[in-house]
Amino acid sequence: MSLSPAAQRVLRAVTATLVADSTADLAERVARKISALPRAADRAELDLLLRVLDIGLVNLLLSGIPRPFTRMSPAQRERCLRGWATSRIAQRRKAFQALKRLTTVTHYTTPGAARAIGYPGPLGPPPTTPKPIRPLAITTATTLSCDAVIVGSGAGGGVVAGELTAAGKDVIVLEKGGYRNEADFTHQEGEALETMYDAGGLLSTRDLGLVILQGATLGGGTVINYTTSFPTPDAVRHEWARDHGLPHFESTEYARSLAAVAQRLGVNTDHAKPSGRDRVLIRGLEQLGWHHGLLPRDVRGCTQDDACGYCGFGCRRGAKQSTLVTYLQDAAARGARIVVDCDVRRVIIEDRTAAGVEARVGNHVVSVRAKSVILAAGSVHSPALLLRSGVRLPALGRHLALHPATAVLADMDEAVRPWTGTVQAHYSDQFADLDAGYGFKFETAPIHPSLQALAAPWESAVQHRERMAKLPHTALVGILLRDRFGGQVSVDRDGAAVVDYRLSRYDRAHLRRAIAAAAEVLEGAGAREIWLPLARAVSYRPGTRAAREDWLARVDAAGWGPNELLLVTFHQMASCRMGASAKTSVVDAEHRVWGIRGLYVADASVFPTASGVNPMLTVMAIAHRAAAIIA
Numbered sequence: 001m002s003l004s005p006a007a008q009r010v011l012r013a014v015t016a017t018l019v020a021d022s023t024a025d026l027a028e029r030v031a032r033k034i035s036a037l038p039r040a041a042d043r044a045e046l047d048l049l050l051r052v053l054d055i056g057l058v059n060l061l062l063s064g065i066p067r068p069f070t071r072m073s074p075a076q077r078e079r080c081l082r083g084w085a086t087s088r089i090a091q092r093r094k095a096f097q098a099l100k101r102l103t104t105v106t107h108y109t110t111p112g113a114a115r116a117i118g119y120p121g122p123l124g125p126p127p128t129t130p131k132p133i134r135p136l137a138i139t140t141a142t143t144l145s146c147d148a149v150i151v152g153s154g155a156g157g158g159v160v161a162g163e164l165t166a167a168g169k170d171v172i173v174l175e176k177g178g179y180r181n182e183a184d185f186t187h188q189e190g191e192a193l194e195t196m197y198d199a200g201g202l203l204s205t206r207d208l209g210l211v212i213l214q215g216a217t218l219g220g221g222t223v224i225n226y227t228t229s230f231p232t233p234d235a236v237r238h239e240w241a242r243d244h245g246l247p248h249f250e251s252t253e254y255a256r257s258l259a260a261v262a263q264r265l266g267v268n269t270d271h272a273k274p275s276g277r278d279r280v281l282i283r284g285l286e287q288l289g290w291h292h293g294l295l296p297r298d299v300r301g302c303t304q305d306d307a308c309g310y311c312g313f314g315c316r317r318g319a320k321q322s323t324l325v326t327y328l329q330d331a332a333a334r335g336a337r338i339v340v341d342c343d344v345r346r347v348i349i350e351d352r353t354a355a356g357v358e359a360r361v362g363n364h365v366v367s368v369r370a371k372s373v374i375l376a377a378g379s380v381h382s383p384a385l386l387l388r389s390g391v392r393l394p395a396l397g398r399h400l401a402l403h404p405a406t407a408v409l410a411d412m413d414e415a416v417r418p419w420t421g422t423v424q425a426h427y428s429d430q431f432a433d434l435d436a437g438y439g440f441k442f443e444t445a446p447i448h449p450s451l452q453a454l455a456a457p458w459e460s461a462v463q464h465r466e467r468m469a470k471l472p473h474t475a476l477v478g479i480l481l482r483d484r485f486g487g488q489v490s491v492d493r494d495g496a497a498v499v500d501y502r503l504s505r506y507d508r509a510h511l512r513r514a515i516a517a518a519a520e521v522l523e524g525a526g527a528r529e530i531w532l533p534l535a536r537a538v539s540y541r542p543g544t545r546a547a548r549e550d551w552l553a554r555v556d557a558a559g560w561g562p563n564e565l566l567l568v569t570f571h572q573m574a575s576c577r578m579g580a581s582a583k584t585s586v587v588d589a590e591h592r593v594w595g596i597r598g599l600y601v602a603d604a605s606v607f608p609t610a611s612g613v614n615p616m617l618t619v620m621a622i623a624h625r626a627a628a629i630i631a
């Protein structure tokens with residue numbers, strides 16, 4: 001569905017108001033993104049919103065400006081949008097964020113606009129690396145059969161594919177994303193988001209309160225992730241064994257799986273050369289005498305130089321040991337058939353037994369008959385697929401954990417160049433266990449223009465642009481919260497996944513503590529000005545404790561509810577959780593969906609709770625064990 005002509009007219013006025021020096025085709029490009037949103041309901045809502053903005057009476061009531069948006073003066077338009085951004089009405093804030101994110105991210109991920117704020121990427125063309133995997137071409141309606149069909153090729157699916165083929169099984173992998181390898185990693189931010197991230201990087205919770213980043217490409221999250229490879233912490237293994245009736249998490253069997261995947265990926269701490277961001281983090285932590293440590297990473301021969309930091313758009317050197325260059329290649333070499341651009345719509349269930357899946361590649365229907373069906377579509381899509389297939393269990397889609405992440409940011413005197421250098425090298429567990437294993441980690445993450453555009457408060461186009469132009473001197477302390485109380489995945493009328501998530505009061509208290517502590521770290525590192533990714537621009541110049549406390553009071557007054565504070569999730573977990581009963585979980589200890597023979601789940605969705613550490617290695621260890629059971 002494309003935007004109606006009336007909505008397009010308003011969109012032109014909105015984009016020109018949001019971005020100073022916007023290009024003539026910006027509205028058109030934003031309109032194309034809206035048309036490509038996966039949910040029809042979201043597309044229709046944006047069309048309606050734009051048309052409502054052009055009703056004079058609505059603007060009179062909501063903004064005190066009795067004119068259609070397109071007939072306002074530039075100053076009135078700015079005042080109108082500012083009012084939406086900081087409104088007490090959640091729907092208005094949601095509407096503003098939808099438009100701001102779409103517009104500013106589209107603009108600043110354009111190479112010309114990015115260079116104008118001092119961002120040099122991308123650094124030259126990609127290498128001409130050959131493609132070792134030959135996906136199966138689908139050109140007509142197709143029926144296939146195999147021992148095991150795996151839905152999704154990320155951390156979970158990739159490992160299951162590698163291990164099942166090693167056990168001599170005939171395997172088919174169906175992946176929604178395309179096959180892109182080093183030769184395709186252009187490092188153009190906009191293109192990378194569109195081609196390798198789910199929903200082009202625009203996925204979020206229903207209320208837009210959390211941006212959901214997850215991979216959608218052959219290799220899933222492991223291709224675009226930041227390489228941090230923590231093993232499952234002993235305390236979490238103990239908690240899962242004790243509180244969820246899953247003793248195997250403390251067994252040598254699980255420890256062997258963890259060791260096996262870490263070895264295949266070459267996880268090591270020899271590639272933790274601090275980037276400009278990490279140097280700021282370390283300086284601040286040391287000033288305060290707080291914990292910091294080296295991050296284990298799944299890289300071989302990572303040069304950790306200026307060309308690094310673009311790893312979120314794929315590693316051109318093949319140093320990152322994603323499933324693309326490890327388990328999937330192993331599987332393909334052993335004869336696994338891999339189908340890309342393949343959207344699995346439902347599991348075929350006959351007589352309470354999974355008989356295969358039905359998928360679409362473009363306009364072609366692909367049916368795969370298999371003895372075992374293994375879902376590894378990630379924590380948003382695995383439960384959605386089960387729901388679409390008619391599976392009903394009380395815990396299905398519930399308990400979704402997201403490790404909500406935000407950051408406290410700072411303007412530094414030094415040129416941090418926060419997009420470059422080792423993608424993640426150091427972390428702090430100073431506050432990881434505030435209560436029963438719940439708390440937060442500090443890590444950094446590369447800031448490319450899209451992230452700065454999302455984070456920068458918008459009070460006017462000029463103010464937003466000024467903040468964007470400070471990107472080269474911006475540092476951050478990233479906050480990764482282990483959330484105790486989760487959200488829910490459901491499906492809409494069309495079967496598309498919908499995510500609902502509200503930060504609980506308990507988790508909010510930890511987040512508040514994290515914001516205060518992160519500001520202290522940045523003060524210790526010598527920050528010149530400290531700010532938060534709020535809808536309002538609320539910052540302070542460090543000096544005294546009173547200055548920080550005054551800032552925190554202003555932060556509280558500005559509000560940090562949905563669409564007031566930017567929250568992003570890089571880690572989705574626990575929406576098909578494993579447990580000891582069909583009443584409280586979705587799969588049993590052997591990954592079988594309760595009540596259906598031959599149907600397994602083997603991805604982050606089976607975590608009993610949030611892992612508290614970056615989850616990839618835990619997903620892989622779980623998948624490694626699952627493959628042995630299924631084989």
Ligand SMILES: Cc1cc2nc3c(=O)[nH]c(=O)nc-3n(C[C@H](O)[C@H](O)[C@H](O)COP(=O)(O)OP(=O)(O)OC[C@H]3O[C@@H](n4cnc5c(N)ncnc54)[C@H](O)[C@@H]3O)c2cc1C
Pocket residue numbers: 151152153154155156157174175176177213214215216217218219220221222224225226227228229230312342343344345376377378379381382385424570571572602603604605613614615616617619
């Ligand atoms: C930017 C970013 C950075 C990250 N950094 C780290 C890090 O440093 N360390 C770490 O431990 N974790 C990190 N993560 C998280 C980590 O990558 C994920 O937790 C992990 O990949 C999850 O594994 P999974 O198998 O559950 O899902 P995924 O790896 O996401 O794989 C799911 C796959 O299923 C496919 N799929 C979905 N629906 C369908 C369908 N209907 N049909 C067919 N295929 C489908 C998707 O396209 C995707 O490829 C990061 C994530 C992101 C987004």
